[in-house]
Amino acid sequence: MDLYQAVISELEKAPGVTILIHKSPDGDAIGSALALALVLEARGKETAIYCWDGVPYYYRFLPGWQRVRKVKEEGEVVFHPLVVGLDSSDLGRLPFLRDKPPGTVINIDHHPTNTRWGDLNLVEPQASATGEIVFGLLERWEVEITPHVATALYTAIFTDTGGFRFSNTTDTSLLCCYKLVDLGAVPYEIATNVYESYSSGRMRLLGLALGTLSMAAGGGVAWVVVTREMMETTGTGPEDTEEFVNFPKSIRGVEVALLFRETEEGVKVSFRSKGRVDVAAIAASLGGGGHKAAAGCDLDLSLDAAVERVIPLVEEALSCCLSSTCS
Amino acid sequence: MDLYQAVISELEKAPGVTILIHKSPDGDAIGSALALALVLEARGKETAIYCWDGVPYYYRFLPGWQRVRKVKEEGEVVFHPLVVGLDSSDLGRLPFLRDKPPGTVINIDHHPTNTRWGDLNLVEPQASATGEIVFGLLERWEVEITPHVATALYTAIFTDTGGFRFSNTTDTSLLCCYKLVDLGAVPYEIATNVYESYSSGRMRLLGLALGTLSMAAGGGVAWVVVTREMMETTGTGPEDTEEFVNFPKSIRGVEVALLFRETEEGVKVSFRSKGRVDVAAIAASLGGGGHKAAAGCDLDLSLDAAVERVIPLVEEALSCCLSSTCS
Known part of the structure; x- marks a missing residue:
């Protein structure tokens, strides 16, 4: 059947x-x-x-x-x-x-x-x-x-x-x-x-997150960070950050965008790719999963340590794709 | 035929x-x-x-x-x-x-x-x-x-x-x-x-603008401000602010959203309405024009003075519409 x-x-x-x-x-x-x-x-x-x-x-x-x-x-x-x-x-x-x-x-x-x-x-x-x-x-x-x-x-x-x-x-x-x-x-x-049904706190949180915008790999990788303190200050929760990763993604030249969100247990990382880099593979190597273009993982690390852990992996994956030595 | x-x-x-x-x-x-x-x-x-x-x-x-x-x-x-x-x-x-x-x-x-x-x-x-x-x-x-x-x-x-x-x-x-x-x-x-073809400066500028988010009329009016200094700091120009007024507009309960952008001559004000308030009429009363849902005007004032001049007019128009005493 x-x-x-x-x-x-x-x-x-x-x-x-x-x-x-x-x-x-x-x-x-x-x-x-x-x-x-x-x-x-x-x-x-x-x-x-x-x-x-x-x-x-x-x-x-x-x-x-x-x-x-x-x-x-x-x-x-x-x-x-x-x-x-x-x-x-x-x-x-x-x-x-x-x-x-x-x-x-x-x-x-x-x-x-x-x-x-x-x-x-x-x-x-x-x-x-x-x-x-x-x-x-x-x-x-x-x-x-x-x-x-x-x-x-x-x-x-x-x-x-x-x-x-x-x-x-x-x-x-x-x-x-x-x-x-x-x-x-x-x-x-x-x-x-x-x-169009956001809270004003979500807009303030977005402003704070965009203030953390960082770039690497000559503009091919961009990320923003959301701390627990930012969420407390703005009276917001994890659900308010759902679309945030699309902001660094919408920058011209960016191939991979990330959101690092501080949680009670550590850090939740969201990955978005414009197509060249398979971010599911990166997320999987960190214990997470998802799709080639959208993936995520949870890390038992501080925010700074999570960024230090993840960004080099993304840079490496991107440089591999750009040099077309990877499959 | x-x-x-x-x-x-x-x-x-x-x-x-x-x-x-x-x-x-x-x-x-x-x-x-x-x-x-x-x-x-x-x-x-x-x-x-x-x-x-x-x-x-x-x-x-x-x-x-x-x-x-x-x-x-x-x-x-x-x-x-x-x-x-x-x-x-x-x-x-x-x-x-x-x-x-x-x-x-x-x-x-x-x-x-x-x-x-x-x-x-x-x-x-x-x-x-x-x-x-x-x-x-x-x-x-x-x-x-x-x-x-x-x-x-x-x-x-x-x-x-x-x-x-x-x-x-x-x-x-x-x-x-x-x-x-x-x-x-x-x-x-x-x-x-x-x-998704924005500059990174535009994202930083958006972050700064969202940091100025203000509300009035019990949440029915929301606005953000862009100063010339913000544009200098982020290496951006007026064209980078084109969509900014949609961010305060996308807050639940907001009926009228505004962007106040400092120019060489004074302040450019952009108005957006979700339908109840005719913002073209407000803009026209300030020497500007537009459509019912999207309008603008130029004011020969400082940023603070422009906000003080415009927001009470918007609050009045909104309160008039909500009390349904206006046509």
């Missing part, structure tokens, strides 16, 4: 479905989860969505966002016989789990680094977003796609392609979004909610 | 075509003109494109951008028997013309205020961009749309919808862009050229 049909068959027969999305949830994880939950509920099934973190405020316009429950312990999770993980490349992205969840597990994701941790693994690395895969699933299933579902899926694809600006944007991303607008998604409303 | 067919018939029979685009040309004007010129040239016709201003640096990746000639006098224009005006709502947008051009004139535009100044007026106000109309024309004409033509048209639609973020974004905008990607446009490359 075709993998999509196998997933549909499991969804059809389950009386209830537990949906799990990755920590630091983004628009793709949240939008995909809400779309699936709304469709399942319309078919009389119980659903429960769990995440390590809460929904960032700029995604709280999404219909049904309150369904996403923040959990820190596996004991708090209600496991239905069918569990669907969305946009989560490995179990480490679901830190409230002690191990693979009980029951039948479906893993739907577009990350090429996905570890195939489910019983059924609907992993499509060529998809621009997990929302694109979920949309394809719903089209094959021939279920009703309401304006609420369309809004959730449009948001998933729109945000995971950086508003159709990242290199993962394809004809399929645009075709899906065309169809989703026909089904009731409103591009302007979604864009305004996602990109 | 259908209007599109009438336009195609004129294009078919003309040995050469003069294309005119509006002053301060944007991606839609330039992209539409280049697409049309490339198609006409492939069919053995001579073309010439004219504009009052030159092509901004961030559109110089477009194939054939050098075809756009900057003219200040009608005498410099080579008029072919067929003239096509693109994205130009009235003759005032083509200041090098003394009057309606000679020969047959086709006016292709999507502005609802278009004055129908051509012999054939292909004006479609529901189109998100003039590029969308040109694409529809080329599809009906059944000419070959090369990757270069597709890139020009994608850029036209992508930029005129603010990257699919403005309220003019429709299902048709997305459907056209889906088709254009299939024809060879590369979304990421276009987005990178248009939105």
Whole structure:
């Protein structure tokens, strides 16, 4: 049986479905989860969505966002016989789990680094977003796609392609979004909610972060830093830094951009590449993961030590690519 | 005969075509003109494109951008028997013309205020961009749309919808862009050229500007300030501040955003409204002008005095709108 049909068959027969999305949830994880939950509920099934973190405020316009429950312990999770993980490349992205969840597990994701941790693994690395895969699933299933579902899926694809600006944007991303607008998604409303609903603190934090702008490799590498103190001063949290790495990236000549964010445990590093450098490989060498063009890792280091550790690796990878001695 | 067919018939029979685009040309004007010129040239016709201003640096990746000639006098224009005006709502947008051009004139535009100044007026106000109309024309004409033509048209639609973020974004905008990607446009490359070609100084300047963020009217008004010293420190110029007013605008709850930029003569004020307040009226009362949602004025004052002069006017206009005692 075709993998999509196998997933549909499991969804059809389950009386209830537990949906799990990755920590630091983004628009793709949240939008995909809400779309699936709304469709399942319309078919009389119980659903429960769990995440390590809460929904960032700029995604709280999404219909049904309150369904996403923040959990820190596996004991708090209600496991239905069918569990669907969305946009989560490995179990480490679901830190409230002690191990693979009980029951039948479906893993739907577009990350090429996905570890195939489910019983059924609907992993499509060529998809621009997990929302694109979920949309394809719903089209094959021939279920009703309401304006609420369309809004959730449009948001998933729109945000995971950086508003159709990242290199993962394809004809399929645009075709899906065309169809989703026909089904009731409103591009302007979604864009305004996602990109024009910032707090004033977030703007001040962005100003402080841009004040730390540093460059290396003759302008090929650029990064900014966010300290815990900056977040305290501006009354902001980690979710406010989500787009910051795109600012150093938008400088002409930059090939790799980074954001170093101080956490309670150390430093979270976000990498963005304009295409030449595979930042997933660098992140993986530091215990992280992601895509060639967008990756991340957590380091148990001070901010200064993290910068000293990471930047030489990026410089080396870039110089290797520019001299075309690497594959 | 259908209007599109009438336009195609004129294009078919003309040995050469003069294309005119509006002053301060944007991606839609330039992209539409280049697409049309490339198609006409492939069919053995001579073309010439004219504009009052030159092509901004961030559109110089477009194939054939050098075809756009900057003219200040009608005498410099080579008029072919067929003239096509693109994205130009009235003759005032083509200041090098003394009057309606000679020969047959086709006016292709999507502005609802278009004055129908051509012999054939292909004006479609529901189109998100003039590029969308040109694409529809080329599809009906059944000419070959090369990757270069597709890139020009994608850029036209992508930029005129603010990257699919403005309220003019429709299902048709997305459907056209889906088709254009299939024809060879590369979304990421276009987005990178248009939105990721900043200088590092511009980023530092943005950081300094955001450090001045101020708010009034309970969060309904927000503004940032750029001093001449900031520009000197960062090695930047006025053109680097072009998008800055959108940062205070993107704060939740803000109805009017402003940028105060120190000039040699005083202060240039840029106003943006989310729709409720008519900022053109405020700017006009200060000797400036613009549209309801985007306006500006020059003040012969110090920065502090300019802020003290302007903000109370904006607060008053906003409070008037919110109490709905004004029309």
